[in-house]
Amino acid sequence: MTGFARVDGHGDGYSWTFEAKSVNGRSLDLRCRLPSGFDSVEAVARAELPKRLARGNVNLTLTVNRAQAVSQLRINRELLAQVLELAREIEGAGAAPPRLDSLLAVRGIIEPVEEDETESRERVESALKADLAKLIDQLVVNRLAEGARIAEVLNGHLDEIARLVDAASACASTQPEALREKLRAQVATILGSFPALSEDRLAQEAAILIGKADVREELDRLRAHIQAARDLMAEGGAIGRRYDFLCQEFNREANTLCSKSADVELTRIGLSLKASIEQLREQVQNIE
Template identity: 65%
Template sequence: MTGFARADGSGHGHVWTFEIKSVNGRNLDLRCRVAPGFDALEPVVKAVVPQRLRRGNVNVTLTVTRTGTGGELRINRPLLDRLIALGNELGGVAEKPRLDALLAVRGVVETIEDTDLGDAREAVEAAMAVTLNETLDRLTAARFAEGDRLVRVLTEHLDEIARLTEQASRCASLQPEAIRHKLRAQVAALLDAIPSLTEDRLAQEAALLITRADVREELDRLRAHIAAARDMLSKGGAIGRQLDFLCQEFNREANTLCSKSADVELTRTGLSLKAAIEQLREQAQNIE
C-alpha cells in the first residue's frame, strides 16, 4: 500500500525529521537511511517498522540538523594545496588567485557537525524513537484511508464475480441437454460408419462425458470463495496475503470451468470470469 508520512522532533541542540515512504509490494522490503553519527537508530527502525507494517516497499529517512552556533569550520588542506599549485602553474598566463577567492571554492571550507552528544545521547535517541512512532502512526492512518477506498473497489469486483458465477450457473443448467443433443448426432454418425458398436457402449461413454462436463462443483466452490473473500473484507486486518491466495483458488475454478465447457455461452462467461478475477487479484496485491 502507498503512503507518505513525516514528523519532526527537537532537543539538546538538535532538530530531526523522520520521513517514511511506502509503495506497493508483495512482501515487506525495508530500507533505512539515517544521519551520520546516529547509526544506533537504524536497528530501532528495523525492529519497530515490521511490527507496524506487513507489506510494501518502505523507505525510512532520518535527517538531523544542529541548532545554535553550528558546527566547527575546517580547511580542506589537500584541496587548497592543489588549487594553490595550479595557480602557481598558471602564474605566467593568469593572475594568481587571492586567498578569499580560494576559500570561496566549494569544498575548501568544510563544516564539521558535532554529533557527540555525551550524556544526552540516550535521551535524544529515545526522543527520536518517539518521533519514529509518530511518523508510523501518520503513515498507518494514510494507509487505512487508502484501504477504505480499496475495500469498495474489491467489493465491486466480488459483485461482478458473483454475477458472472450465477450467469455461468444458468448456462451450465443447459449444458447436459446440449451435450446429449450433440452426442445423439455423433452416435448416429458412428453407428452408420461402424455398425459393430453397440448402443449400450455408446450410452456408457455418453454418460461419462456428461459427468465430466458437470461444472456444479466448480460453481459451488466459486460461491464459497466469494463468501470467504467478503468475510475477510468485513473483518479487516492484514488480509493481503490471504486474499492473494484466495484469488489463485478463484482462478483455478474458473480455468476448470472453461476446460469443461461444451457450450459457447458458458465459455464466454468463463473467460469474463477469469478477467474479473484477475482484476481482483491486481487490487489484492495492493493491500496489507
Template identity: 60%
Template sequence: MTGFARADGSNERAQWVVEARSVNGKGRDLRCRLPAGLDGVEPAIRTAVEARLTRGNVNVAVNLTRLENAGALRINRDLLAQVLELARDIGGPDAPPPAIDTLLSVRGVIDSAEPRETEEDRQALEQAIAATVATAIDRLVEARTGEGAHLAAVLLDHLAEIERLTDAAAATSSLQPEALRAKLRGQIQALLDAVPPVAEDRLAQEAALLISKADVREELDRLRAHISQARTMLRDGGAVGRRLDFLCQEFNREANTLCSKSADVELTRIGMELKAVIEQFREQVQNIE
C-alpha cells in the first residue's frame, strides 16, 4: 500500500524532519536514511515499522539541522599570529600591517565555538528523533488506512462481479439437468456403438469420466465459498493481503477447471470473463496489507 507522512521536532541543539513513504510490495522491506552519527535511531525505526506494518516497501528518512549558530564566535589566535608573521616576512619590517577586515576574511581565523556534545546529549537527541519517527509512522498508517478503505470497496465490486458470473455459469442451458442427461445419453450411446465394442469395465470407466467432466457444480460451489470467505476477510479487516493472495490462486484454479470441463460456447465465454475479473481482483490484492 502506498502512503506518505511527515513529522518534525526540535530541541535546543538541533531541528529535524522525518519523512516516511511506502509503496506496494509482497513483503515488508524497510530502508532508512539517517544523518551521520545517528545510527542508534535505526533500531527504534525498525521497531516502530514492524509493530504497525506487515507489507510494503517502506522508506524512512531523517533530515537533521544542527543549530550551529547558537555557539559564540571566537578568533583562532594561533592562526592569526601565523598570518601576521607571514605578512611581515613578505612585506618586510617597514610594510604597514594588513587591514583588520583582510585578516578576518582569512578562512579559519574566525569560527564558531560549537558547544561540545556529550554522550548524554547524543542519546537525548536520538530519543527525541525516535519519538518523532513514531509520530510519522502513525500518520503513515492513517494514510494507508484511508487508501485501504477505497481498495476494499474496489475489491467488493470485483467479488460482486465474480458472483454474478458464477450465477450466470450455473444458469447456462448446458448445465440444466435435462441438457446434461441428453448429452450423457448421447456420449454413452456412442461408446456402446463403438467398433470394436468397448468392454463393460472400460465402458463403466468412460461413463464415470464423462459424468465427472460434465458436472461443474463442485467448482461453482467452491467459487461461492471463496467469495464468502473473501468478503469475511475484508469485513473483519487487519492484515489480510497474503491470505487474499492465496485465495486468488484458488479462484483461478476453479475458473480454469470450469473452462477445461466446458463443452459449451456460452459457458466457456463466461469462464474466460470470470478469469479476467479474477485477475483484476488479484492485481488489486497486491496493493493491500
C-alpha cells in the first residue's frame, strides 16, 4: 500500500504541483489539501481513487501558483473623438495643434481592460483534472512496484515455513512408532508401580496420549495454508485482508504444535515456525 507520485503542470498563467503519498491502512482513507476554489478537483479525486485502490491512507496535496497578471490596455475611442473635436476648435482659434502624447495623456483616453477569467479558469481546472488522472496512474504503478518487491519477501517467508514444516515432519518424535516406544516405557513404569491396573485401561490411556501428542494433523493443515497463501498471491488483486486472516490460521496451528510437543527438537522447530509466521504477518500488513 506504500507509494508516492508527483505531477507538475502549468497553463494560462498558472503553475501547479500534485503530490500523493500512500501508506498502510485498514481501509481506503483519502485526505486532500487543496487551495480554496478547487473543490471540483477534490470531488474528482474522491470519485476516481476508489476505482483504482482498495486500501491505504492517501494524502493528496495540490499547490497552485499564479503568475503576475499583465493588464491589457485599450483606447476609449469615443472620448478620443471628443478630445480631437475640442482640439480642432482650439486650433481654429489660432492655437497650435495638440501633440499625440498630450492626447494620450488625457485621463480616460487609455484605460486597462479587466480580463475575463471564467474561460481561463475552466481551462486550468480541465488541465488539473487531466494531471490528477496522471497522478493516480503513477501512484498505482509505484504501489504495484512496491508490491512486487514485497511478494519476493513473502515467498521467501513461505519457503522458510515450508522448510520448517518438513523438518517437524521428519522429527522422530512426530512418528507414531517413536510415540509407541515412549509409551511402552511409560506403561512398564506404571505397571511396576500400580500392578492392579488392567491392560484394557492402560490401552485406553495410551490411545488418548498418542492422539494428544500426534501433530501430523497440524502439519497437514500448515501445508494446506502454505498452498492457500501461494494461490492467493497468484490470484493478485486486493488480497491483503484474506492473507492476514490466513496468517492467523498459520499461527493457530503453530501454537497447537508447540503445545503438543514433548520433544526439545520439535519445540525448537515450533518456535522457529512461529517466528517465521510473525515475520510473514508483518509483511502482509503492507499489501492491499
